[in-house]
Amino acid sequence: MPYASTAALSAGSDFNGQPHRRIEPSPGRATILLALGIVYGDLGTSPLYTLQTIVHLMGRAFDADAALGSLSLVFWSLIVTISIKYSLLVMRADNYGEGGILALMAMTGARWSGRGRSLLIAGLFGAALIYGDGIITPAISVLSAVEGVNVATAIFKPYTMPIAVLILLGLFTLQTHGTASVGKAFGPIMLLWFITIGGLGVFGLFSHPEVLAALDPSCGLRLLTTHGFAGFAVLGGVFLAVTGGEALYADMGHVGRAPIRVAWYCIVLPALILNYAGQVAAFIASPDLDSNPFFKLAPSVALYPLVALATLATIIASQAIITGCFSMTRQAMQLGWFPGIRIRQTSADEYGQIYVPFVNWTMMLMTIALTATFGTSDRLAGAYGTAVSTTMVLTTILLFEVTCRRWHWPLWQSVAIAVVLLGVDLSFFAANLLKLLEGGWIPLTFGLLVFIVMITGHSGITTLHKRNAKYSETAAAFLGRLTAEDIVRVPGTGIFLTRFGKGMPPIIVNYVTQTRSLFETVVALSVSFESTPRVWPADRIKCEKLGKGLWHMTVHFGFVEIPDLPSAISAARREGLPAWDRPTFYIERYDAVSRSKRPWLSRWRVALFAFMSRNSAHAVDRFRIPSKELVEIGRRIQL
Numbered sequence: 001m002p003y004a005s006t007a008a009l010s011a012g013s014d015f016n017g018q019p020h021r022r023i024e025p026s027p028g029r030a031t032i033l034l035a036l037g038i039v040y041g042d043l044g045t046s047p048l049y050t051l052q053t054i055v056h057l058m059g060r061a062f063d064a065d066a067a068l069g070s071l072s073l074v075f076w077s078l079i080v081t082i083s084i085k086y087s088l089l090v091m092r093a094d095n096y097g098e099g100g101i102l103a104l105m106a107m108t109g110a111r112w113s114g115r116g117r118s119l120l121i122a123g124l125f126g127a128a129l130i131y132g133d134g135i136i137t138p139a140i141s142v143l144s145a146v147e148g149v150n151v152a153t154a155i156f157k158p159y160t161m162p163i164a165v166l167i168l169l170g171l172f173t174l175q176t177h178g179t180a181s182v183g184k185a186f187g188p189i190m191l192l193w194f195i196t197i198g199g200l201g202v203f204g205l206f207s208h209p210e211v212l213a214a215l216d217p218s219c220g221l222r223l224l225t226t227h228g229f230a231g232f233a234v235l236g237g238v239f240l241a242v243t244g245g246e247a248l249y250a251d252m253g254h255v256g257r258a259p260i261r262v263a264w265y266c267i268v269l270p271a272l273i274l275n276y277a278g279q280v281a282a283f284i285a286s287p288d289l290d291s292n293p294f295f296k297l298a299p300s301v302a303l304y305p306l307v308a309l310a311t312l313a314t315i316i317a318s319q320a321i322i323t324g325c326f327s328m329t330r331q332a333m334q335l336g337w338f339p340g341i342r343i344r345q346t347s348a349d350e351y352g353q354i355y356v357p358f359v360n361w362t363m364m365l366m367t368i369a370l371t372a373t374f375g376t377s378d379r380l381a382g383a384y385g386t387a388v389s390t391t392m393v394l395t396t397i398l399l400f401e402v403t404c405r406r407w408h409w410p411l412w413q414s415v416a417i418a419v420v421l422l423g424v425d426l427s428f429f430a431a432n433l434l435k436l437l438e439g440g441w442i443p444l445t446f447g448l449l450v451f452i453v454m455i456t457g458h459s460g461i462t463t464l465h466k467r468n469a470k471y472s473e474t475a476a477a478f479l480g481r482l483t484a485e486d487i488v489r490v491p492g493t494g495i496f497l498t499r500f501g502k503g504m505p506p507i508i509v510n511y512v513t514q515t516r517s518l519f520e521t522v523v524a525l526s527v528s529f530e531s532t533p534r535v536w537p538a539d540r541i542k543c544e545k546l547g548k549g550l551w552h553m554t555v556h557f558g559f560v561e562i563p564d565l566p567s568a569i570s571a572a573r574r575e576g577l578p579a580w581d582r583p584t585f586y587i588e589r590y591d592a593v594s595r596s597k598r599p600w601l602s603r604w605r606v607a608l609f610a611f612m613s614r615n616s617a618h619a620v621d622r623f624r625i626p627s628k629e630l631v632e633i634g635r636r637i638q639l
Contacts, residue, residue: 087248105119169368586633
């Protein structure tokens with residue numbers, strides 16, 4: 001009989017039975033500072049390069065009217081994309097406290113068939129593109145801050161890129177300490193940053209306060225309609241003001257929804273609007289197409305302190321996308337769309353605070369390579385925005401599916417919201433496509449490679465499972481063979497990890513065939529990662545007795561939980577299961593090889609899957625199995 005049902009997999013718990021559904025943090029001072037430190041670096045430092053990029057895109061056409069139009073477009077982009085789309089709508093679509101496009105994809109309930117396949121592809125490709133954005137955000141942010149010194153003197157200009165590389169190296173090294181310590185250290189700095197840029201904006205407004213008329217959306221519309229192609233192309237620069245929106249959603253699991261919202265409406269948004277307005281006012285008062293509008297706001301005596309503060313803020317800007325990529329990696333891996341890699345939990349209190357070494361060092365190498373190759377923030381601006389604008393379009397598509405299928409909104413309401421949001425998203429997407437030849441292909445290519453890895457890993461595991469199924473046996477046939485072949489039952493407990501949910505899996509059948517023996521107690525153990533983030537203790541384990549000394553156990557984990565098999569089994573024993581004394585864990589490691597008749601493209605994918613399998617995380621690391629209690633069985637299988 002089953003030990004426990006697996007119905008109603010919803011919120012979760014730890015192995016001591018404590019509620020594990022993440023409690024939404026209250027928006028107190030500490031959590032707001034944490035949100036500022038982890039989430040708002042990218043959005044908060046966009047004034048460093050957004051208006052400068054717009055000026056370079058328009059060139060001599062950037063006059064007072066164009067400046068007001070640009071300010072209007074930036075303001076309404078922040079309102080529509082961040083304040084409405086992400087803060088009010090997308091962040092409502094949290095999967096039990098977790099955010100990010102993969103959590104949104106899981107909420108659609110899509111499967112790899114029919115219409116669901118399109119939704120899965122949208123979610124997976126959108127997630128993969130976040131990695132592409134993640135390798136450019138740190139590079140352009142840090143470079144733009146360090147270049148501020150050039151406003152005062154050209155002495156340091158030859159050393160701008162090397163200094164940026166050293167800063168980035170230190171940033172990625174700092175990740176080993178975890179997002180909790182990073183956020184606590186960065187929060188007060190970001191608060192000082194927003195106070196500073198807001199104050200600079202007010203200072204700039206004194207010179208030309210009438211720029212506040214740009215809050216009228218007609219100013220932006222005039223820029224788009226009267227400047228022809230240049231007016232449309234400027235959207236690629238305006239988009240830089242909102243590129244942190246997707247990271248904001250992905251980082252929701254780290255700090256909670258309420259602190260993120262309070263920080264945005266009360267601190268971040270007012271500071272950004274004031275600073276952009278101040279930059280435009282200072283430009284109209286003293287037009288200069290060559291210097292950085294942001295640093296022109298600062299008095300000469302405050303320039304160097306501002307550069308130092310900007311450098312710290314841009315380091316923090318990189319933090320938002322890095323932590324977002326960490327969260328995305330774990331979700332993809334435990335939903336079965338990413339190879340198993342090592343993940344380290346960095347906080348005993350917050351499950352969202354993790355460190356992923358492989359992702360961290362890969363992003364570091366790619367980011368430093370981009371910094372060294374492009375050299376300046378102006379050149380990097382051409383590569384920035386293509387990936388995240390694509391992800392924003394895909395997020396809106398998935399949000400439409402959630403509002404219709406999950407929230408059961410009236411169709412007219414869902415369509416109306418989707419049309420407005422897609423209109424904005426597609427405008428930005430089209431404008432960013434103009435950057436493809438300037439470097440925009442880089443994040444798209446990197447995202448495509450990650451997407452191929454995801455699809456190949458999932459397809460390989462599915463094919464492997466099908467190939468392996470023919471070696472399994474029913475419980476009745478297996479028990480009959482044990483008696484007919486006089487198989488020796490030896491003392492002890494063997495726990496065999498398998499993906500099979502019924503009968504006797506191939507790993508046990510092969511073990512008996514090779515050793516002509518079997519433990520007195522045998523457990524076929526399956527690990528199931530659910531589409532919900534956490535699992536209740538009562539729903540954690542399902543255990544069924546198949547025959548004399550033979551059991552089948554399924555352990556359920558949420559897609560954000562760290563799977564700890566020994567603890568889960570110990571908890572099950574306390575609830576009445578047999579006391580298995582010092583069990584030995586067995587797991588198969590497959591050497592996948594391609595069948596000779598496969599076409600070359602299929603053989604290439606099999607080779608990629610084989611490489612991923614050989615280099616995937618060890619069961620000791622993934623499931624916290626003591627190494628002294630684990631035995632691996634190698635087997636070659638043709639795909």
